Amino acid sequence: MTLTLNNCPAPAKLNLFLHVTGRRADGYHLLQSVFQLIDRGDVLHFATRDDAHIRRSTELAGVPEESDLIVRAAKLLQTAAAQKNPNKNFGADIAIEKNLPMGGGLGGGSSDAATTLLALNHLWQVGLTRAELMALGLQLGADVPFFIFGQNAFAEGIGEALVAVKTPDRWFVVIEPGVSVPTQKIFSSSELTRDTKPVKISDFSGAQDCFGKNDLQVVAEKLFPPVAEAIKWLRQYGDARMTGSGACVFCPFEQEQQADAVLATVPTHWKAWKAKAIKHHPLAYLQQS
Numbered sequence: 400m401t402l403t404l405n406n407c408p409a410p411a412k413l414n415l416f417l418h419v420t421g422r423r424a425d426g427y428h429l430l431q432s433v434f435q436l437i438d439r440g441d442v443l444h445f446a447t448r449d450d451a452h453i454r455r456s457t458e459l460a461g462v463p464e465e466s467d468l469i470v471r472a473a474k475l476l477q478t479a480a481a482q483k484n485p486n487k488n489f490g491a492d493i494a495i496e497k498n499l500p501m502g503g504g505l506g507g508g509s510s511d512a513a514t515t516l517l518a519l520n521h522l523w524q525v526g527l528t529r530a531e532l533m534a535l536g537l538q539l540g541a542d543v544p545f546f547i548f549g550q551n552a553f554a555e556g557i558g559e560a561l562v563a564v565k566t567p568d569r570w571f572v573v574i575e576p577g578v579s580v581p582t583q584k585i586f587s588s589s590e591l592t593r594d595t596k597p598v599k600i601s602d603f604s605g606a607q608d609c610f611g612k613n614d615l616q617v618v619a620e621k622l623f624p625p626v627a628e629a630i631k632w633l634r635q636y637g638d639a640r641m642t643g644s645g646a647c648v649f650c651p652f653e654q655e656q657q658a659d660a661v662l663a664t665v666p667t668h669w670k671a672w673k674a675k676a677i678k679h680h681p682l683a684y685l686q687q688s
């Protein structure tokens with residue numbers, strides 16, 4: 400019997416600040432960041448199959464099926480499901496409406512992977528706990544555990560050590576500068592500073608601005624001039640900065656009307672939109688523990 404779960408959101412994140420505090424022996428960087436969920440993202444649709452095939456029913460330009468994080472997430476969960484229940488075939492057809500830019504620093508691919516793990520854990524009745532799904536997700540990318548965690552969070556480690564944090568209700572204007580930034584290119588730069596002094600979560604709590612800075616921004620601005628241009632333009636209106644490793648930049652506003660007023664003046668060569676801060680991942684209800 401085919402079971403379906405349609406219109407599953409994969410929300411984007413903004414890194415309100417992102418400090419690089421060190422580097423591990425394996426080359427991965429130690430970070431401190433606050434991850435903020437927003438009400439804009441991709442949308443995924445799932446239908447189970449009983450022949451053990453995982454199929455992508457929509458194309459994703461430039462991403463072959465075997466490297467698509469959605470397909471990789473489904474296959475990872477399929478292995479775990481088969482170990483728990485060897486007599487059953489776990490398969491799925493997955494369609495995606497891609498709204499988030501790739502290499503945008505909005506965590507699009509990671510969020511797609513997290514939504515896939517949450518939806519298929521439910522549809523296939525695998526019964527993995529939230530912690531088990533987060534551990535699987537970490538194999539796919541440093542941002543995936545956050546989306547499964549399901550709440551705004553202060554992140555440490557390589558981004559996987561998470562503590563829930565309260566963030567203000569507000570609106571963001573986000574500009575897509577029209578370039579795709581490969582995360583690895585920013586982290587491997589010799590110009591990246593890796594020694595920001597660690598902060599405590601209590602330093603952030605209650606801060607109305609975005610707090611701190613994004614250490615990856617200096618490098619991205621140098622390598623990708625459109626990022627620098629977008630930040631310079633948006634800074635006229637507030638504490639604008641880059642999210643993740645770029646390319647997108649954002650600025651917070653207390654009122655929706657303020658965001659609308661700024662949006663109306665964004666130069667037409669950039670794609671720009673507004674988004675609202677949300678407190679929980681919309682699929683958090685699927686995961687009990």
Ligand SMILES: C[C@](O)(CO)[C@H](O)COP(=O)(O)OP(=O)(O)OC[C@H]1O[C@@H](n2ccc(N)nc2=O)[C@H](O)[C@@H]1O
Nearest residue numbers: 426427428509540541542543557558582583586643644
């Ligand atoms: C910069 C952030 O977007 C902040 O949210 C994330 O930490 C990046 O997460 P992601 O896109 O899921 O990144 P991954 O796919 O895990 O890593 C891509 C590449 O970025 C570098 N990388 C990533 C995360 C990290 N803490 N240190 C790193 O050095 C590694 O070279 C890695 O090969």
Ligand SMILES: Nc1ncnc2c1ncn2[C@@H]1O[C@H](COP(=O)(O)OP(=O)(O)OP(=O)(O)O)[C@@H](O)[C@H]1O
Nearest residue numbers: 467468501502503504505506507508509511542643
């Ligand atoms: N389903 C997917 N959606 C987007 N990108 C994918 C997907 N599967 C694989 N990728 C690859 O992952 C790369 C990073 O994409 P993503 O949109 O997650 O970047 P990002 O927003 O910069 O992420 P982050 O903020 O985590 O650094 C893409 O350039 C693409 O090659």
